[in-house]
Amino acid sequence: MILNYLHKVGWLVGLALLQVLILNNVHIAGYATPFLYVYLILKFESGISRNVLMLWAFALGLVVDVFSDTPGLNVSSTVLLAFVRPFYLRLFLSRDVLESIVPSFRTMGTSSFLKYLFACLLTHHFMLFVLEFFSFVHVGSLLLRILSSTLLTMACVMAFEGIRKKK
Secondary structure, X not given: OHHHXXXXXXXXXXXXXXXXXXXHHOOEOOOEOOOHXXXXXXXXXXOOOHHHHHHHHHHHHHHHHHHHOOOOHHHHHHHHHHHHXXXXXXXXXXXXXXOOOOOOHHHHOHHHHHHHHHHHHHHHHHHHHHHHHOOOOOXXXXXXXXXXXXXXXXXXXXXXXXHHHHO
16 A cells, blocks of 8 residues: 555656656647646546545645646646546446546547546646636637647657556
């Protein structure tokens, strides 16, 4: 049990450092930015308590916020993602599989995992960019940033899954 938590803390630190030091500086065409740090929240076991998941999301978002100088944006987005994640899992998984799996291509199937991934990332990015813009004056730009960042983050997560799958 303790090794599991230490493993997750290592992932939290590693993903937060990757996000803050490298990925926050990647802006493709001025719109798309990958937010790979949410991978930790997406990969928790399906049987974990929503409250525990929200605490992990809070800690992850807080670390990214502190080092990115974005007060509360990542915290609120990751906590919202952790809150809606069980709903998305129930939506895209059958009831008999839902007990305690780690979401991935292998456990959920390609189609279900991609739908789950897209829904989760779209929710996270919508909240993040709406709070960042805090205005609907430039709706086109806002929607373009949400969609392009969602698709870029999906590509990064799928690449990460492919790398982890080969081990």
